[in-house]
Amino acid sequence: MKDALIIFDTTLRDGEQSPGASMTRDEKLRIARQLERMRVDVIEAGFAAASNGDFEAVRAIAEVIKDSTVCSLARANENDIRRSGEAIRPAARGRIHTFIATSPIHMEKKLRMTPDQVVEQAVKSIAWAREYTDDVEFSAEDAGRSEIDFLVRIFDAVIKAGAKTINVPDTVGYNVPEQYAATLRTLIERVPDADKVIWSVHCHNDLGLAVSNSLAAVMAGARQVECTINGLGERAGNASLEEIVMAVRTRADVFPVETRIDATQIVPASRLVSQITGYPVQPNKAIVGANAFAHESGIHQDGVLKHRETYEIMRAEDVGWGTNKLVLGKHSGRNAFRARLQELGIEMTSEEHLNLAFARFKELADKKHEIFDQDLQALASDEAITPAIEHYRLVSTRFHSETGEIPQAEITLTAGGHETHSKSTGSGPVDAAFKAIESVAASGSELLLYSVNAITTGTDAQGEVTVRLSRDGRIVNGQGADTDIIVASAKAYLNALNKLHAGGEKLNPQV
Numbered sequence: 001m002k003d004a005l006i007i008f009d010t011t012l013r014d015g016e017q018s019p020g021a022s023m024t025r026d027e028k029l030r031i032a033r034q035l036e037r038m039r040v041d042v043i044e045a046g047f048a049a050a051s052n053g054d055f056e057a058v059r060a061i062a063e064v065i066k067d068s069t070v071c072s073l074a075r076a077n078e079n080d081i082r083r084s085g086e087a088i089r090p091a092a093r094g095r096i097h098t099f100i101a102t103s104p105i106h107m108e109k110k111l112r113m114t115p116d117q118v119v120e121q122a123v124k125s126i127a128w129a130r131e132y133t134d135d136v137e138f139s140a141e142d143a144g145r146s147e148i149d150f151l152v153r154i155f156d157a158v159i160k161a162g163a164k165t166i167n168v169p170d171t172v173g174y175n176v177p178e179q180y181a182a183t184l185r186t187l188i189e190r191v192p193d194a195d196k197v198i199w200s201v202h203c204h205n206d207l208g209l210a211v212s213n214s215l216a217a218v219m220a221g222a223r224q225v226e227c228t229i230n231g232l233g234e235r236a237g238n239a240s241l242e243e244i245v246m247a248v249r250t251r252a253d254v255f256p257v258e259t260r261i262d263a264t265q266i267v268p269a270s271r272l273v274s275q276i277t278g279y280p281v282q283p284n285k286a287i288v289g290a291n292a293f294a295h296e297s298g299i300h301q302d303g304v305l306k307h308r309e310t311y312e313i314m315r316a317e318d319v320g321w322g323t324n325k326l327v328l329g330k331h332s333g334r335n336a337f338r339a340r341l342q343e344l345g346i347e348m349t350s351e352e353h354l355n356l357a358f359a360r361f362k363e364l365a366d367k368k369h370e371i372f373d374q375d376l377q378a379l380a381s382d383e384a385i386t387p388a389i390e391h392y393r394l395v396s397t398r399f400h401s402e403t404g405e406i407p408q409a410e411i412t413l414t415a416g417g418h419e420t421h422s423k424s425t426g427s428g429p430v431d432a433a434f435k436a437i438e439s440v441a442a443s444g445s446e447l448l449l450y451s452v453n454a455i456t457t458g459t460d461a462q463g464e465v466t467v468r469l470s471r472d473g474r475i476v477n478g479q480g481a482d483t484d485i486i487v488a489s490a491k492a493y494l495n496a497l498n499k500l501h502a503g504g505e506k507l508n509p510q511v
């Protein structure tokens with residue numbers, strides 16, 4: 001019998017700290033459902049004290065998720081912990097994850113607290129958290145640069161206070177595998193009652209070592225890994241869930257642990273997170289990149305055809321490639337449409353919402369004969385986002401672009417319910433469309449990113465556009481999908497404007 005390796009997914013919390021990756025409540029719910037389907041052990045659903053929106057999102061996830069533990073992050077103070085406690089109250093299994101920095105530089109320069117004060121605050125925090133749940137996790141922020149004697153002291157104190165999981169984050173991605181594993185080994189040897197708690201790791205990828213450090217720590221005794229889908233996360237990101245899970249599974253001869261993850265849900269989860277956050281997956285990304293199972297050279301292709309294992313260590317279908325099934329077509333009815341959405345974990349909040357989505361589906365099916373799961377995911381986002389935060393809505397578009405002529409766009413949209421019409425020229429039709437929208441919105445925002453991806457294969461595929469806007473230090477991503485990429489672009493731009501318009505300032509836990 002192997003030990004269980006607990007997979008703690010923090011896509012909805014640390015992942016959301018990637019610039020512009022903030023998600024709406026409904027988007028978070030869709031991802032949480034997919035994580036549950038994938039049998040993730042713990043879902044870190046957010047940082048409940050960050051804003052009312054974050055609190056509501058954690059609570060909504062706690063209400064619906066039954067098979068995974070739902071966790072909220074809290075700084076080590078009474079207000080954060082009580083907000084987290086309230087947010088996870090409805091959960092079948094709820095966890096509070098509290099943290100305080102322990103490195104000399106963080107204690108002195110950021111917290112301006114003495115080591116004694118930090119230990120006292122950590123112990124009090126565990127006691128507050130225990131009023132809500134027995135499942136309390138403690139993290140020593142910047143443990144990777146903390147003194148080992150101080151870590152032993154603070155971990156001893158929080159275990160005595162009732163913490164059940166002890167997390168040793170490499171917050172700034174500074175550690176290297178041998179050293180990080182040695183830290184874990186030393187802590188497990190020296191901290192009293194170390195065998196009564198789960199040792200956890202949380203590695204950032206600043207030196208590209210997040211997965212290697214996490215796996216080295218597993219060899220040294222860690223039994224929980226904190227990770228994210230596609231390695232999303234603060235700065236260079238976190239350890240990627242798919243790489244951790246598949247390394248442990250593929251090298252079962254090396255690792256003394258096993259996970260509960262249903263790996264066939266990995267690719268659908270990766271696509272969903274990428275589509276919702278607007279963070280594309282690089283083609284050569286392990287496991288989930290478009291080329292991860294593609295063999296280009298003749299020698300490799302020949303080898304794989306003769307015997308797959310000559311060049312493949314995993315099977316594409318085992319991680320969910322090939323699930324892009326042809327699902328529906330022009331003649332599919334409302335019930336089939338609703339049933340497939342349910343299978344994909346997409347919940348329509350009302351009949352009106354379903355009707356809107358179904359009308360969009362019919363429109364799409366007229367233009368595109370084969371509708372795949374990814375088309376439905378994009379379509380659901382389109383319809384799921386807009387009713388909640390809509391201020392601007394696209395009514396119609398008209399473009400003129402011809403060799404030797406200046407491209408022109410005409411846009412009709414509603415702003416706060418009032419229909420307006422605008423026209424502009426630009427260096428290309430997309431530029432003209434954005435200028436026409438801005439002549440109405442006058443948002444004062446800066447365009448940071450514009451990207452287009454084909455959702456499926458074929459020239460009739462929908463284009464999925466991401467637009468990243470920044471204003472007053474706030475960064476948002478907007479998405480839009482359509483078979484006409486100019487329309488998709490206009491939708492994405494308006495979606496980003498809607499997010500800016502909806503406001504919703506929130507705290508970053510590390511600040």
Ligand code: KIV
Nearest residue numbers: 099139141142169171
């Ligand atoms: O990177 C980090 O230290 C964190 C903690 C809050 C666990 O995200």
Ligand code: ZN
Nearest residue numbers: 014171202234
């Ligand atoms: Zn982190």
